[in-house]
Amino acid sequence: MDSKDPKSYRDVDHAPVTSVLPDGDVPVTDHALTSDDAVLVALGYRQEFKREFSLWTTFCVSFAVLGLLPSFASTMYYGMGYAGTGGMVWGWLIAMVFIQCVAMAMAELCSAMPTSGGLYYASAVLAPPGYGPLAAWLTGWSNWIGQVTGAPSVDYSLAAMILAAGSISNPDYVPTNWQVYLLTVLIIIIHTIISSMPTKWIATFNSWGSVFNILALVITLITIPAATSNRPKFTSASDVWGTILNGTDFPDGVAILMSFVGVIWTMSGYDSPFHLSEECSNANIASPRAISLTSIIGGLFGWFLQLVVAYTVTDIDAVMNSDLGQPWASYLLQVLPQKTAMALLALTIICGFSMGQGCMVAASRVTYAYARDDCFPLSRVWKQVNPHTQTPVNAVILNGGLGILMCLLILGGDTAIGALFSIGAIAQFIAFAIPIAIRVFVVGDRFRPGPWNLGRLSKPVGAAGALFVLLMLPILCLPSVTGSDLTADLMNWTCLVYGAPMLAVMVWWVVDARRWFRGPKVNVEHSLYREDVEGVDGVVVQETAASDAQDQKDMSDSKPQ
Template sequence: MSKSDASREGIHAQVTTVLRDGDVPVSKGAMDADETVLNALGYKQEFKREFSLWTTFCVSFAVLGLLPSFASTLYYGMGYAGTGGMVWGWIIAMVFIQCVAMSMAELCSAMPTSGGLYYASAVLAPPGYGPFAAWITGWSNWIGQVTAAPSVDYSLAAMILAAGSINNPDYVPTHWQVYLLTVLIIFLHTIISSMPTKWIATFNSWGSTFNIIALVIAIITIPAATSNRPRFSSSADVWGTIKNATDYPDGVAVLMSFVGVIWTMSGYDSPFHLAEECSNANIAAPRAIVLTSAIGGLMGWFLQLVVAYTVTDIDAVLGSSLGQPWASYLLQTLPRPTAMALLALTIICGFSMGQGCMISASRVSYAYARDDCFPLSRIWKKVNPWTKTPVNAVIANSVLGALMCLLVLAGDVAIGALFSIGAIAQFIAFAIPIAIRVFLVGDRFRPGPWNLGRTSRLVGAVGALFVFLMLPILCLPADTGRNLTPELMNWTCLVYGAPMLGAIIWWHVDAKRWFKGPKINIEHALYDPPVYHGVPAQGDGIHRDGNENGKSQAAPKSD
């Protein structure tokens, strides 16, 4: 078989091969189905495929971290629209978020690479726009990923010190103490994320299992042990009361409360980035994406209901001197020993969540450095010969995280920008390839073995339009007019927009001359003439053959 024929066989494997034995680790030796698919997508196998469907799901569910995520973003859901916004907002947002997740899973099945969304944007973009689409998607996704672990670790540090304040009322944590504890947590996550793949998979499996158990314990314990009298608020008050704390109409306030849901549910792309370490990747990885979003959405809503029915004084929760609304809520609702026990469970879950975020971000950094997106990419794309993990990328992300957490010294509003950045950056990165696939590629898209069938375009369109609706909402400050001060300003536009503007300027000034997108070695049969790196091929004599039912022909290897 010639090299061209071998490439062609690999391309066909991308959309037809499903391992008979299902979700099991692959054997060593001759090139297996996963490696064949990866070679067809333009990359060689560098990681060990020691993640299964379960362990991949565990990493993404750990990144989701429902209990610590809810604790970290309680201010947004409860603070903007009260209990009505919490219960209705979560349901409404999850319908659309699930559309985004399913559309992403479909892309993952067709293109299971660590580059994920960035790779899909390059492949699906119209001729001539592939590199730019990949550049924008990649930088937005990277910004969201690299801010995730620091924001989680900051919240974790705040919860730990809040627990200290509860036990010692005379102790008031300083900004420096919060920062130093955050850096210590980042350092611990760096060590764990640099371990061999199998160790990481095992650690996250246990961590995610603990996350699920702790979440169930919280959902059961809070209504069972609440010390409130009456024990629960009436359904009319919970479902029918919009406590609008913004200067906008009630509907806009509910939409603004979505930021908590979006940030909490932004981790389901992790299986996409772990696809090169997962066996049976074009089936297991998309399944993990959908399972994470569906199970996380359902269990997260149960937690919303529990809190909405048991909270008695929202203003006291949000304005507590503890500086941590979740800790304040637990003390308001439960006996002190029970509240401290649940706070301890949340802290442990938060550590596992930050770890999952660190792993996912390092894989994204590795994938983009592999395609020379960053300065000194030759350093960040190295895989450690002993651990077989991108240790350099882990260290780089950790240093950046420690630097970003210096925002805590500027006050709560400044450090809070990390949460808004994570929400908007990730959703923009999610939406770009989905929108290109739905509105530009249409029926020419070649799905993988996991796909949505006839509903594919409808689901994708709903998800993409929801993201576009939410973009300006995520940038709104709660106050307007004379009530708006620099301390209350929503700085998302600046903190996210500045680096993205810099990336766009960099593209037009310099990067467009040398960045050609991911190293794709196949033509995806979307355009005629063939397109490599989003640029039309010229004079290679390769074209789409109508007798091949739209399947791709091999393209020359491009370096």
């Protein structure tokens, strides 16, 4: 065959990736590829985004999604309210050890499979023969549900903080649920517009936002101890570390485990670099590094913030039950002069805006990745990449619209809207754990580590992370009270708000989806049946034996995902 024949292509090897394409089936291309493009093509996808994210800007998006200051402000009820200061300092420390295990195991998967499908793609590739589509289906939907609720929950907390600031300035003003909802909708619309911009603009916006997040966190860590009006300034170490103020009807140990929900929700954003890997240069190294940096730096700074609050808070009950309806604002007013408290609250609000923006970007990439594989109704619409911005604008708009609808829960009261936080914690960590557990307990030698890997620590670290998630699943579903004290307002609705959509997804699978869903859908040309011939300069060229549609069918038959 003539090397200039239009059916002659350059061979792209799988190494160093773990691909959905089986051994012997390699993608082929008729043009030169960068190293990043070659890795993505080896995974079965063509390059559609501009790679304008670097390690720094990817870390910035991830750290913005983490949003330590606004995340802590939004989840104080779970840490301080469930277990007091002892639960705060010990709970964060213990939880972070295992959360680091989850993050490191995920980073290893990202290095081997740097695609925006992320966890869903990993589950499809690593699952035992015949179970790949089901593993991908469950992982993908759980991850998507957690992602799509992220920005609305953050934006709701942001709106509540803004209106709480208004209440502090004007004590006669009491925000209504409608006002909170309308302000939340406005913030979601603004985030939708920003997330639809070109990649370079988004990267720049999030870089500045993350720098501000870091500076605001440092300012807060310094200002609170320095400016506190408490006398004495700090609570004794024995009281801070040794006092478990149990705000639940369960034993102290269970109360501390229940306080982990705040840590888990706060630390659920480090998967963002995985989903941005198709827009990142040197992705199979930069993206896993961004994951590990986010989890380590976020974990340390988060613990420092826990310590500062634990050593300065004087009345936990007053903070939890304040008329402001926002524990962080109540705490700041309790320990600081009003002007200083308002300044730190303003910093938190700005950080919250940046965090919501990062959540919207990450969620839109997940929606795009799953629509690319036809997981959703009208996938052909949601997987479109805008030709002007080179970003998945339709996916952004879909997420924004769903967020506006979900925030109608605000009108149902605190318990109803609190369900968004529960979904985010449990949905994300289940999605994290599925591919990690498959990698550790099932896959054997079929996993090809990428250039960033844990070596001999891979399986022990992954096992610790997966078992931690298994332990936390029932804990995340417990209400704070039991028996006659348990009412509809105090019920933990996590089982319903997460279980109901996942049950619907499973019914859909059994009734219909299992017939047509085959996991990641290859969109590059590839050849199952190769005829190696001599090409130019010794490069091997190959002839495609069948059409893409037939190749896809044969691939599924030869190696069930």
